[in-house]
Amino acid sequence: MSSASTSAALYATVVSAAQLTGAVPEDVQDKAHHAKAGKGFVNPWESWRNMTVFEILRTMTWRRISGNANTPDTTPPTVPVRKPSFLPSRETPQLRSTWLGHACYYVEFPGGLRVLFDPVFEPRCSPFSFMGPKRFTDPPCPIEDIPAIDLVVISHAHYDHLSYPTVMKIKELHPNAHFFAPLGNKKWFVDSGIHNAIELDWWEAKDVHLSKVDTKEGHQSGGAEVVEAGTRPAAENISATIECLPCQHTAARSLFDKNHTLWSSWSITSGGKKVWFAGDTGYRAVPDLPRGEDDYGAKYAELPRCPAFKQIGDLRGPFDLGLIPIGAYEPRSVMSPMHANPFDSVNIFLDTKCKQALSMHWGTWVLTEEDVLEPARLLKKALSGSGIPEEGVFDVCDIGESREFA
Template sequence: MSSASTAAAFYASTISASQMTGAIPEDTEVNAHHAKGGKGYINPWPSFVDPVRWANFQAVIMRKVRGQGNSPKTTPPTVPIRKPNFLPTRETSTLRATWLGHACYYVEFPGGLRVLFDPVFTHRCSPFSWLGPARYTPAPCEISDIPIIDIVVISHNHYDHLSHPTILQIQEKHPNVQFFAPLGNKKWFTASGVHNATELDWWETKDLKLSKMDASKGSAGSTVVNDSSTDKDAAEITATIGCLPCQHMTARTPFDRMSTLWASWSVESGGKKVWFGGDTGYRSVPVESEGKDDYGEEYAHLPHCPAFKQIGDLRGPFDLGLIPIGAYQPRFFMSPMHANPFDSVNIFNDTKCKKAMGIHWGTWVLTEEDVLEPPRLLKEALKKKGLAETGVFDVCDIGDSREF
């Protein structure tokens, strides 16, 4: 057995109430994001206007009739793909992040923690294997290629963020892995036969302790091995996982809309802290803004989501932000739930991330913008805010790793 497999097998986890919960907004106790009567969740801010409205559907239909809708071309070349180079053991002195496509990042923390965010390794992001958006860029690796996974963090239950086949593959390959998801999602994991899942509400925090198991005794779900190559691994790894707000929606069927919560997340371990935006909007832009600069003076009055500044003020700064930049056109329909790069740079500033990488693009055609437009607009947005176009908030090839 390889040293990487051994390192993974030697760790058992303990989850407890956090000893360092961090500050919480004053209005959190009223649970404003909980729908009345305990039936699901809402976005409690003026920045969110529900896009599921007849006026928006009419506008979408008329765009099609008038030939104004764009059908993005996915013929190569699109986003470059390279084979990931994962560290073979838990030893690393830096924070290292590898993009595995769309919203999925694999993060290797100093001290040994290994976290996988929003993994979807299926060809389609759909309840069906034969219908739904298909990848125009293949996954750069398989689950079996990832040597160590301690934690899987799920932002919400949409099919491009939560994949039943992928979760089962992870559970089989890494039986001691711990899953973290927002409220209402644990029952989905349990129904899937996955019992090591923890669900959290916004601003809730948990501590995770990974302890090296006694090789002579083993434990449930572990493989008993003897390999001296693990002696260099830390005897104990600690992490703090925080569930935080974002502006989005949920559903896996036509009948469960907004019945489970959506979230962004923070993970802190080894002296480094990461904020994972998952999938989020920032503002709600009206239909009449179509074709205009919705950050111009005419729309300067539109409210933006206050949660990101709260996150930055109360839980930041973060060494790395993983921030969505794609799936935003048509803007009047997608803006309440998906950030465009101009929103993304504002989110970056609000959350007080020192550096960031763009996610939620480059994998499936979900909306109308051209597939390579998000990174181009990101540079424009950074320049508009007086930030460097490279080295601060970047994108990378699928499968590429960056150190922070």
């Protein structure tokens, strides 16, 4: 038996009933992000600007025809890729995070919890294996190399964040792993034959408890059950709280199901450490500006900023580590409502009260027009402009690299 499947079989998972925990925004019961007419969800803030898929395609096509589009050069070398080194056991003295490309992070918590965020290991982020954005950096390892996966956390249903082949491989290797996703996504998992899937709305949380399984004489029991909030299993070894939180984005699996499912960021607390995974998000809706004009200049200082991040910081912060997107932002007039650029990312970092952060959502697929190494360069500029050291606080790392946080 592989090390991955052995680790999965040694732990059974107990999950509490969903609940609102701690302080929440005053208007949380209004559920303003639920579409009032018809099915689905909305971004309920002035910082959002809606564009249909066809409007986006028309704009991007015209930019290419008119010669205004930039075609990023993916000729190597681009982002360094190294083979990851995972811990050999669940003994983890410090919080440890490994970037596996794009928005995928593997986080090893003190106390033993192992969480995989937005895993996509395929060559293309597309419903098709033969077309769509193709990786310009390889995955740093196969899924089989990951020794233990207790929770898989999905931010939303876009193909660069939710992959059917990857999810099915995880199910095969780690049958006791639980999948967490925003509201409306459980059906996708059930239709895929996965019943260890839990969906949550914004500001809802669950307590998770992993207990060692009896393996006497080679017998492996296990599985999962849902218990009432506040109860505890008899033999508790690893505990965590996972909470679904807001972000500003969209979701779809086709041209005809936009926003039928919710998008979210996530907070996970375990082993005395708290991690915030931003998922995929925008911060401000920036208008079409002349080339080179600073959308953070005085002229645009009053552009609305998404208030959700300050709420997260005030009500759930501080976080020991934030995993925050910095890429897929050009052209700003199209992408800014849904994708943060590094200047947005630094503001999100400050709003959410993260003590330290690592960057993501770049360096893997060409999804937009900025040069592939530009996000890392601009992040340093954005940090410096905010009076934050360029290194050691909000960092860029190599794909496959692990960082530890005391």
